[in-house]
Amino acid sequence: xxxxxxxxxxxxxxxxxxxxxxxxxxxxxxxxxxxxxxxxxxxxxxxxxxxxxxxxxxxxxxxxxxxxxxxxxxxxxxxxxxxxxxxxxxxxxxxxxxxxxxxxxxxxxxxxxxxxxxxxxxxxxxxxxxxxxxxxxxxxxxxxxxxxxxxxxxxxxxxxxxxxxxxxxxxxxxxxxxxxxxxxxxxxxx
Amino acid sequence: xxxxxxxxxxxxxxxxxxxxxxxxxxxxxxxxxxxxxxxxxxxxxxxxxxxxxxxxxxxxxxxxxxxxxxxxxxxxxxxxxxxxxxxxxxxxxxxxxxxxxxxxxxxxxxxxxxxxxxxxxxxxxxxxxxxxxxxxxxxxxxxxxxxxxxxxxxxxxxxxxxxxxxxxxxxxxxxxxxxxxxxxxxxxxxxxxxxxxxxxxxxxxxxxxxxxxxxxxxxxxxxxxxxxxxxxxxxxxxxxxxxxxxxxxxxxxxxxxxxxxxxxxxxxxxxxxxxxxxxxxxxxxxxxxxxxxxxxxxxxxxxxxxxxxxxxxxxxxxxxxxxxxxxxxxxxxxxxxxxxxxxxxxxxxxxxxxxxxxxxxxxxxxxxxxxxxxxxxxxxxxxxxxxxxxxxxxxxxxxxxxxxxxxxxxxxxxxxxxxxxxxxxxxxxxxxxxxxxxxxxxxxxxxxxxxxxxxxxxxxxxxxxxxxxxxxxxxxxxxxxxxxxxxxxxxxxxxxxxxxxxxxxxxxxxxxxxxxxxxxxxxxxxxxxxxxxxxxxxxxxxxxxxxxxxxxxxxxxxxxxxxxxxxxxxxxxxxxxxxxxxxxxxxxxxxx
Numbered sequence: 001x002x003x004x005x006x007x008x009x010x011x012x013x014x015x016x017x018x019x020x021x022x023x024x025x026x027x028x029x030x031x032x033x034x035x036x037x038x039x040x041x042x043x044x045x046x047x048x049x050x051x052x053x054x055x056x057x058x059x060x061x062x063x064x065x066x067x068x069x070x071x072x073x074x075x076x077x078x079x080x081x082x083x084x085x086x087x088x089x090x091x092x093x094x095x096x097x098x099x100x101x102x103x104x105x106x107x108x109x110x111x112x113x114x115x116x117x118x119x120x121x122x123x124x125x126x127x128x129x130x131x132x133x134x135x136x137x138x139x140x141x142x143x144x145x146x147x148x149x150x151x152x153x154x155x156x157x158x159x160x161x162x163x164x165x166x167x168x169x170x171x172x173x174x175x176x177x178x179x180x181x182x183x184x185x186x187x188x189x190x
Numbered sequence: 191x192x193x194x195x196x197x198x199x200x201x202x203x204x205x206x207x208x209x210x211x212x213x214x215x216x217x218x219x220x221x222x223x224x225x226x227x228x229x230x231x232x233x234x235x236x237x238x239x240x241x242x243x244x245x246x247x248x249x250x251x252x253x254x255x256x257x258x259x260x261x262x263x264x265x266x267x268x269x270x271x272x273x274x275x276x277x278x279x280x281x282x283x284x285x286x287x288x289x290x291x292x293x294x295x296x297x298x299x300x301x302x303x304x305x306x307x308x309x310x311x312x313x314x315x316x317x318x319x320x321x322x323x324x325x326x327x328x329x330x331x332x333x334x335x336x337x338x339x340x341x342x343x344x345x346x347x348x349x350x351x352x353x354x355x356x357x358x359x360x361x362x363x364x365x366x367x368x369x370x371x372x373x374x375x376x377x378x379x380x381x382x383x384x385x386x387x388x389x390x391x392x393x394x395x396x397x398x399x400x401x402x403x404x405x406x407x408x409x410x411x412x413x414x415x416x417x418x419x420x421x422x423x424x425x426x427x428x429x430x431x432x433x434x435x436x437x438x439x440x441x442x443x444x445x446x447x448x449x450x451x452x453x454x455x456x457x458x459x460x461x462x463x464x465x466x467x468x469x470x471x472x473x474x475x476x477x478x479x480x481x482x483x484x485x486x487x488x489x490x491x492x493x494x495x496x497x498x499x500x501x502x503x504x505x506x507x508x509x510x511x512x513x514x515x516x517x518x519x520x521x522x523x524x525x526x527x528x529x530x531x532x533x534x535x536x537x538x539x540x541x542x543x544x545x546x547x548x549x550x551x552x553x554x555x556x557x558x559x560x561x562x563x564x565x566x567x568x569x570x571x572x573x574x575x576x577x578x579x580x581x582x583x584x585x586x587x588x589x590x591x592x593x594x595x596x597x598x599x600x601x602x603x604x605x606x607x608x609x610x611x612x613x614x615x616x617x618x619x620x621x622x623x624x625x626x627x628x629x630x631x632x633x634x635x636x637x638x639x640x641x642x643x644x645x646x647x648x649x650x651x652x653x654x655x656x657x658x659x660x661x662x663x664x665x666x667x668x669x670x671x672x673x674x675x676x677x678x679x680x681x682x683x684x685x686x687x688x689x690x691x692x693x694x695x696x697x698x699x700x701x702x703x704x705x706x707x708x709x710x711x712x713x714x715x716x717x718x719x720x721x722x723x724x725x726x727x728x729x730x731x732x733x734x735x736x737x738x739x740x741x742x743x744x745x746x747x748x749x750x751x752x753x754x755x756x757x758x759x760x761x762x763x764x765x766x767x768x769x770x771x772x773x774x775x776x777x778x779x780x781x782x
Contacts, residue, residue, distance in 0.1 A: 038358070104746060
């Protein structure tokens with residue numbers, strides 16, 4: 001437990017990264033880790049990219065993950081995975097949602113969405129790629145996409161002794177608890 | 191009991207536990223959540239409000255302190271520029287009830303127009319300064335701040351930075367201790383800063399500073415951590431966290447939780463016990479200059495960057511020169527810049543304005559600063575809160591006097607207009623300027639995440655109150671009735687007509703656009719005044735000629751990359767701006 005682990009959750013404003021990182025942080029704290037979580041607020045609601053950094057271990061000083069330091073990166077969107085690649089440890093793992101959100105320059109036709117992102121990332125790093133949105137849809141709500149990704153992230157972290165169901169129950173509305181727990185398990189099973 | 195809290199939530203908690211009675215602030219990233227927390231979680235125990243600007247917030251908190259209660263103000267770094275005037279004199283008079291205020295700096299400019307190291311303000315104003323490095327300290331230092339404020343008779347500045355404000359960690363909670371109001375006593379010599387009184391206060395301030403410095407040398411928040419003697423690191427705030435990871439267990443540390451007044455004897459003592467002194471701090475060489483003034487040889491800004499945020503990597507590279515091998519790809523991610531949201535009422539206005547030739551557009555601080563981005567490119571300047579109207583006035587007079595035909599349009603949001611645009615508009619009207627001021631009233635403070643302002647009719651604590659009537663206000667400061675235009679920004683013909691008429695006039699004019707922010711939780715007044723039934727726009731693929739006129743409005747719901755344009759049904763609000771610019775009649779508005 002002495003080594004500090006570094007996790008990055010990256011995506012686009014509105015994808016639910018904040019809730020996923022909240023559940024992640026609470027679960028880890030509850031299991032006795034010191035956790036620091038850092039997020040940048042401000043313009044993310046206006047279509048920008050968002051990132052949450054979570055560091056946990058016995059004693060954590062800096063709240064920020066540096067380049068080449070992330071043990072696991074979970075990317076809620078493909079191009080964001082590419083953007084954050086340099087933050088991954090060479091032997092780290094990338095959990096990638098196979099989902100595209102074109103940014104403004106792409107929508108306007110002044111840039112193109114990069115091709116072959118998954119192949120590139122696959123070649124460079126250990127990746128786990130899946131369509132979290134479709135998995136969530138099959139469980140009844142596409143909105144639980146973030147929790148499917150959380151499940152896959154937690155598995156990649158190889159962390160034990162955490163009551164994730166409790167952390168989910170504490171953070172979602174009563175009527176969404178069941179579907180979110182199913183979403184978490186579906187992600188964990190991947 | 192322990193709880194995960196951001197630095198901002200922890201400051202609110204600390205103030206609550208310290209028996210805070212009065213808090214005021216103007217929202218500004220990264221400080222906003224402090225007052226939001228006070229105004230929701232602790233609203234049964236203390237009073238809190240959004241002030242129209244930071245100077246007002248500071249003065250209100252000063253008033254509450256003089257009246258005898260513990261008071262609080264919060265602002266982002268540039269907010270302290272606005273609030274500096276009362277602060278410098280408040281440092282002379284001192285307090286009755288303890289007063290703590292937050293300056294939240296934004297190194298790296300995540301969400302700001304500049305980067306400034308506000309530790310210099312504590313030194314310039316001569317107020318005691320505390321520098322928390324995480325959430326637990328943010329809470330503890332806030333509480334300590336109230337004790338020190340009353341003990342040394344000084345306002346206390348809590349210096350925070352983005353990473354302290356927005357990082358979360360565990361915080362040990364305590365109980366609130368109620369502080370009864372100090373019975374009021376008239377004290378002209380203490381609180382009336384006439385030259386005769388202020389001269390006396392100025393001398394007393396020096397005595398207080400000496401006492402504070404003595405405290406700074408012995409306080410537990412400035413205790414050295416002696417390990418090895420080879421390297422000693424002097425640091426403060428978030429920089430401590432980075433330095434601790436880089437220099438590890440071997441080095442000794444002097445982590446300063448209080449950096450004004452600077453504990454000079456402690457610096458000397460620490461430096462004398464180690465062979466080599468490093469100073470790790472963000473932005474200015476604030477601590478370093480103190481060390482150098484004492485003749486202490488140290489390594490600081492010659493290797494540590496003077497601008498931007500620090501992190502462990504940057505400090506490590508600076509100290510060791512090592513550069514890490516990282517994974518890279520030749521294919522790069524496309525930028526994802528923030529844009530005006532789908533359905534943003536500013537889009538129709540800016541699109542129309544961008545088509546006007548022969549205008550200089552002075553801008554302001556808020557979501558609408560995004561009007562400067564492609565494809566709209568509809569701004570020429572942005573400086574500071576409220577600056578659009580006065581820079582526009584100055585430009586319009588200078589251009590007119592020089593015989594130029596260039597006309598000036600000044601663009602400002604509702605909350606920014608209340609903040610400091612009103613006095614600027616008075617200047618433009620009274621001194622016979624000729625700029626057209628456009629007040630984009632979206633009925634909320636948008637950029638910082640939807641705070642109430644004097645135009646919304648609600649207070650921070652959720653009470654209904656009287657809205658400022660913007661057209662009546664313009665009239666009251668001398669704007670001619672025929673020079674006041676009120677338009678729906680989503681109706682582009684209406685906007686164009688108003689712009690054409692207003693710009694053609696050779697005197698100050700105002701256009702007020704009225705439509706609520708697309709992301710706002712609508713108030714009952716919004717629902718009464720505006721047709722907000724859910725709608726969306728759809729493209730008829732048969733009629734779409736792929737001219738991309740709609741794409742050029744910059745709406746993020748519109749995707750022009752396929753065979754025909756597609757509008758994202760989920761994010762579209764049916765503002766119809768795309769429909770209005772479509773030459774093929776291919777876009778239709780339907781119920782959602």
